[in-house]
Amino acid sequence: MINKSLITSRQAFLLIVLANISTAVLFVPTTPVEIVNQDGWIPVILSTFFAALLLYYPLGAMCKKYPEHTIIQYSPLILGRFIGKLFAALFIYYFFIIHCLALREFGELVITFMPETSINVPIIFISLISIYTVKCGLEVMGRCAEIIFPLGFISLFIIGLFSIEQGDYTNLQPFMESSIMPLMIATLSPLDWLSLGLVFGIFAPCVNNKRSLVKIGIYAVFLSGAILTIFSIINILVFGSDLLKILNYPLLILSRVSKFEPFERIEVFIILLWVSWVFIRVSLFSYATVLGLSQLFNFTDHRFLIVPENLLAIAYSLFMYDSFVEMSYAFSISQLYYISIPLGLTIILWLTSIIRSKMKT
Amino acid sequence: MISLVILTFLGIIAIEVPGLIRKKYWKELIVFLLLLFIAFIASILLAMGFEFPSLIKGIEILIKYILR
Numbered sequence: 001m002i003n004k005s006l007i008t009s010r011q012a013f014l015l016i017v018l019a020n021i022s023t024a025v026l027f028v029p030t031t032p033v034e035i036v037n038q039d040g041w042i043p044v045i046l047s048t049f050f051a052a053l054l055l056y057y058p059l060g061a062m063c064k065k066y067p068e069h070t071i072i073q074y075s076p077l078i079l080g081r082f083i084g085k086l087f088a089a090l091f092i093y094y095f096f097i098i099h100c101l102a103l104r105e106f107g108e109l110v111i112t113f114m115p116e117t118s119i120n121v122p123i124i125f126i127s128l129i130s131i132y133t134v135k136c137g138l139e140v141m142g143r144c145a146e147i148i149f150p151l152g153f154i155s156l157f158i159i160g161l162f163s164i165e166q167g168d169y170t171n172l173q174p175f176m177e178s179s180i181m182p183l184m185i186a187t188l189s190p191l192d193w194l195s196l197g198l199v200f201g202i203f204a205p206c207v208n209n210k211r212s213l214v215k216i217g218i219y220a221v222f223l224s225g226a227i228l229t230i231f232s233i234i235n236i237l238v239f240g241s242d243l244l245k246i247l248n249y250p251l252l253i254l255s256r257v258s259k260f261e262p263f264e265r266i267e268v269f270i271i272l273l274w275v276s277w278v279f280i281r282v283s284l285f286s287y288a289t290v291l292g293l294s295q296l297f298n299f300t301d302h303r304f305l306i307v308p309e310n311l312l313a314i315a316y317s318l319f320m321y322d323s324f325v326e327m328s329y330a331f332s333i334s335q336l337y338y339i340s341i342p343l344g345l346t347i348i349l350w351l352t353s354i355i356r357s358k359m360k361t
Numbered sequence: 362m363i364s365l366v367i368l369t370f371l372g373i374i375a376i377e378v379p380g381l382i383r384k385k386y387w388k389e390l391i392v393f394l395l396l397l398f399i400a401f402i403a404s405i406l407l408a409m410g411f412e413f414p415s416l417i418k419g420i421e422i423l424i425k426y427i428l429r
Binding site for chain 1: 370373377380381386388389392393396397399400403404407412413415416417420421423424427
């Protein structure tokens, strides 16, 4: 299949950052704090380095080696037809699951603001927008990311700036209380968020500057990691680890408590950030699933699959969990399950490609 | 509710399928109808208030088995 659309390296960079942090920034750092208390920001830094080393460097290297192919197309080239197709199917399954999760998280946040509304309504409406965007193609998504990312970034900056004076520095003490093993277990949850950039493997052939592919991934994960780390530290400073364990949406509560005369009640920024960023994530993962499916079966076009895929995602996102409580419980136990596809399979793919190229020479 | 779901799916078929038939994309048509059929079954079950067994139980057992 010929990809005619081209995006610049800055757009690709922003798409990876948005895929990584668009929902994570609202939940950070509840799961690490449950395990290592006030050291909850250290796992976020560790996971940034792990993600750069274990996912983004191998992915960038492989994308550079096969500049005209997506990850769905070069995994059969590396691993042979049968196992390669199996890996590709697992990658597509992962993209689909993330698409459903993004829809569900969006719906859950909207119904905290509008408790009388059924959760189906926000999910169906964002799916309609996402269907339209995916039909328009990757270029439109890239340009949307260029407009939307600064909006959300300014909102985050304002929330962080206004709330920092309410922080209490004794909340971070005692520093490095926990030992190395709990820290490593706590690293799994931020690693789960930061490994969503696997979607880079889908749109890497569309980046116009092929030489910068490795750099794009590494820079993107470091920016995402930096934003997540800063907000983990701010959350721990303001709330303290005991309160943070029981909060559903720390950033939402942070925006409620932060004030800077004469500005107060700046939750509207959260809505701006959340709706715009999740819109990009939903359309990006919908695009990845659809394009991946069409490349797995060698179709010439991918657009006819967009509507059925979105309908399936709506249905599955509603079936997935009964309530928000069940969803957050599932997030706190299932990191290993969600990490194993992007990290494990990518590493296997990369090592095999290195061994094969060594054996040829 | 169920009639609304059926109407939506009929509308989608009416919009998408003629284009696929005109271009003679038979393989694509089969995959399209298959995906749409799964989505249709899921939506009908959802509209009827049916509950699927949750995936989390399986993941929970798996994770606890691995971590021990």
